[in-house]
Amino acid sequence: MSTNTETIQKLAQQDYKWGFVTDIEEERIPKGLNEDIIRVISAKKNEPEFMLEWRLKAFRHWASLERSDAEPKWANIKYGPIDYQGITYYSAPKQKKQLNSLDELDPEILSTYEKLGIPLAEQKMLAGVAVDAVFDSVSVATTFKGKLAEAGVIFCSFSEAVQKHPDLVKKYLGSVVPVTDNFFAALNSAVFSDGSFVYVPKGVRCPLELSTYFRINAAETGQFERTLIIADEGAYVSYLEGCTAPIRDENQLHAAVVELIALDNAQIKYSTVQNWYPGDKQGKGGIYNFVTKRGACRGVNSKISWTQVETGSAITWKYPSCILQGDNSVGEFYSVALTNNYQQADTGTKMIHLGKNTSSTVVSKGISAGHGQNTYRGQVKILKGAQGARNYTQCDSLLIGDKCGAHTFPYIEVKNSSARMEHEASTSKIGEDQLFYLQQRGLKTEDAVSMIVNGFCKQVFRELPMEFAVEAQKLLSVSLEGSVG
Amino acid sequence: MSLLEIKNLHVNVDGHEILKGIDLTINPGEVHSIMGPNGSGKSTLAQVLARRDAYHVIKGSVSFNGKDLLEMKPEEAACEGVFLAFQYPVEIPGISNAYFLRSALNAQRKFRGEEEMDAMDFLPFFRDKLKLLEMDEKLMNRSLNEGFSGGEKKRNEVLQMSILQPRLAVLDETDSGLDIDALRIVANGVNALRSPERGFLVVTHYQRLLNYIKPDFVHVLVDGRIVRSGGPELALELEDKGYGWIEQEAAAV
Numbered sequence: 001m002s003t004n005t006e007t008i009q010k011l012a013q014q015d016y017k018w019g020f021v022t023d024i025e026e027e028r029i030p031k032g033l034n035e036d037i038i039r040v041i042s043a044k045k046n047e048p049e050f051m052l053e054w055r056l057k058a059f060r061h062w063a064s065l066e067r068s069d070a071e072p073k074w075a076n077i078k079y080g081p082i083d084y085q086g087i088t089y090y091s092a093p094k095q096k097k098q099l100n101s102l103d104e105l106d107p108e109i110l111s112t113y114e115k116l117g118i119p120l121a122e123q124k125m126l127a128g129v130a131v132d133a134v135f136d137s138v139s140v141a142t143t144f145k146g147k148l149a150e151a152g153v154i155f156c157s158f159s160e161a162v163q164k165h166p167d168l169v170k171k172y173l174g175s176v177v178p179v180t181d182n183f184f185a186a187l188n189s190a191v192f193s194d195g196s197f198v199y200v201p202k203g204v205r206c207p208l209e210l211s212t213y214f215r216i217n218a219a220e221t222g223q224f225e226r227t228l229i230i231a232d233e234g235a236y237v238s239y240l241e242g243c244t245a246p247i248r249d250e251n252q253l254h255a256a257v258v259e260l261i262a263l264d265n266a267q268i269k270y271s272t273v274q275n276w277y278p279g280d281k282q283g284k285g286g287i288y289n290f291v292t293k294r295g296a297c298r299g300v301n302s303k304i305s306w307t308q309v310e311t312g313s314a315i316t317w318k319y320p321s322c323i324l325q326g327d328n329s330v331g332e333f334y335s336v337a338l339t340n341n342y343q344q345a346d347t348g349t350k351m352i353h354l355g356k357n358t359s360s361t362v363v364s365k366g367i368s369a370g371h372g373q374n375t376y377r378g379q380v381k382i383l384k385g386a387q388g389a390r391n392y393t394q395c396d397s398l399l400i401g402d403k404c405g406a407h408t409f410p411y412i413e414v415k416n417s418s419a420r421m422e423h424e425a426s427t428s429k430i431g432e433d434q435l436f437y438l439q440q441r442g443l444k445t446e447d448a449v450s451m452i453v454n455g456f457c458k459q460v461f462r463e464l465p466m467e468f469a470v471e472a473q474k475l476l477s478v479s480l481e482g483s484v485g
Numbered sequence: 486m487s488l489l490e491i492k493n494l495h496v497n498v499d500g501h502e503i504l505k506g507i508d509l510t511i512n513p514g515e516v517h518s519i520m521g522p523n524g525s526g527k528s529t530l531a532q533v534l535a536r537r538d539a540y541h542v543i544k545g546s547v548s549f550n551g552k553d554l555l556e557m558k559p560e561e562a563a564c565e566g567v568f569l570a571f572q573y574p575v576e577i578p579g580i581s582n583a584y585f586l587r588s589a590l591n592a593q594r595k596f597r598g599e600e601e602m603d604a605m606d607f608l609p610f611f612r613d614k615l616k617l618l619e620m621d622e623k624l625m626n627r628s629l630n631e632g633f634s635g636g637e638k639k640r641n642e643v644l645q646m647s648i649l650q651p652r653l654a655v656l657d658e659t660d661s662g663l664d665i666d667a668l669r670i671v672a673n674g675v676n677a678l679r680s681p682e683r684g685f686l687v688v689t690h691y692q693r694l695l696n697y698i699k700p701d702f703v704h705v706l707v708d709g710r711i712v713r714s715g716g717p718e719l720a721l722e723l724e725d726k727g728y729g730w731i732e733q734e735a736a737a738v
Contacts, residue, residue, distance in 0.1 A: 436559060442560050455579025458579035
């Protein structure tokens, strides 16, 4: 056996570094899903009537889809049937009172964050990041509200937004991803327990990078996050989302919905580093990450930019998209998706051009290692009225070893002849030659591999906010350990 | 102690015996040149010294600086001071030349228990070497070898060598594909590194390079064996007469 293979196999024995379970009292409702459960969730959250109605509408739609077996099956992913009645749809860490400071936080929760390397405390202020930490499904701590409030920015848990800003919620919730959009979005709309809400008022540039860390921590508890971000006219906001999850044997369903709305001259930058538990080396366990993310560039000259680094989850099903409605609006999608061992990813984007002179950029980097299957699925749609629309798509796949797969499904639909479309695609393998070259200069195999892969992803990483870019590189190296043959 | 001592080295590639008993000793400060026709095993020898996997040593020994080279992984050999200037340097997109070089240098320094060099110290050191090789600083922020011309790639190899400062530098046909100016520049780079503690093994087809890099010894490799060794005059003789006569002589033995 070659030395490379040996090193790699040794590295492959390493376990998921962030797997641990925190022991916290939980408040649960019975397993399963029906209208009563929806009512309980809504009541527990003390929601106004319109929210309950909205949830029920979503539930009824979802139930009809489930009865007619309408769970989407077109993606290039394989998984067994999900027992939707076996899932607990609500769990929240028990808390007796509102917290005034972090010192009052359950020390167990604090130490979990520390293990995750998430400095919820003062360090973040120095780094200029406000954190709205979602622990399980309920937000337990929110910081930097003061500074944001000064600027007029609303950044809070979704539950709080429902209580304090019901008009905004009512106006925008479901306006980008309607309850009937798709199976998982309908499910999320019916049962979501919490999430984040951001509103940046007219002409305000949000003074901090907003970041939320999601984490699944209760066995057999599906996590359904809901995020709604609104950038009013001329506003700017950059939002960071990152997550890791502890080791579990059962598959855990994660079906989040994110809606972004950019009005005239507004900009939203949404960055994700996703590192849910990917399952073990045999493909057992791991998170099912079925996410609907969509942004609407409603206003003229608006811009929405998605950047994602997807290294975790057993299955990823995710297409952060842009609806380019306003004239001159801009949509961007930068993605790194890595699948190792038996991970599967079917991810990409949709760029829907409606307005005049709209432009979109898609850069997708797929990395497959082990038995991983990686699919890029993208749709660029230029509608009739989208005079002068432009799209640039670049889609690269990197294969590591000979048991993995890379697949590309680009759909292009052009109904206006003035459109300019560019599409580039490539598939390459990490060559023995490249590895040997770097080793010959003194770099260890694993460092050589991560250098090659990081180089491959550079175009995407440079779109990430600085501290995330560093985290993303680290993550990629960890996720790749033991992948080259 | 000799720097490199190769004894009765037999090497298989894809089941074929390519090297059939090589003996070669290089002392610190010496420049040896290996010449020979295509397919004689010159590059194989270079790759074995750099510890490439696909080259299987079936017999013999190689000691480097008193240590068993054949026990080393490629990165260990590199860190111990073996440098190979590749005949065909690969391209690695997205990694800047400068970043790569500093990473490599620091990997080696770390291995030797030395302190890593930070960017501030690295830069002036790096700029000196660029000047020596008459390379444009802009090349350094470009991806490693990506879109470099053949000549730029070869110069980049010698640049790496001057930064990593190996104990033994193996140049695998570094002269091939170089025009006369580039050849002179590359040779200058190599000559600047010549020192009493450093050894060179210069693999080449042509005598041309040896006009610029004066070897102490010339060895002729034919069909996996060194069939003749001599001084620089041997290279001139080969240039004059070709390899045919030596091949015939070797076959007659």
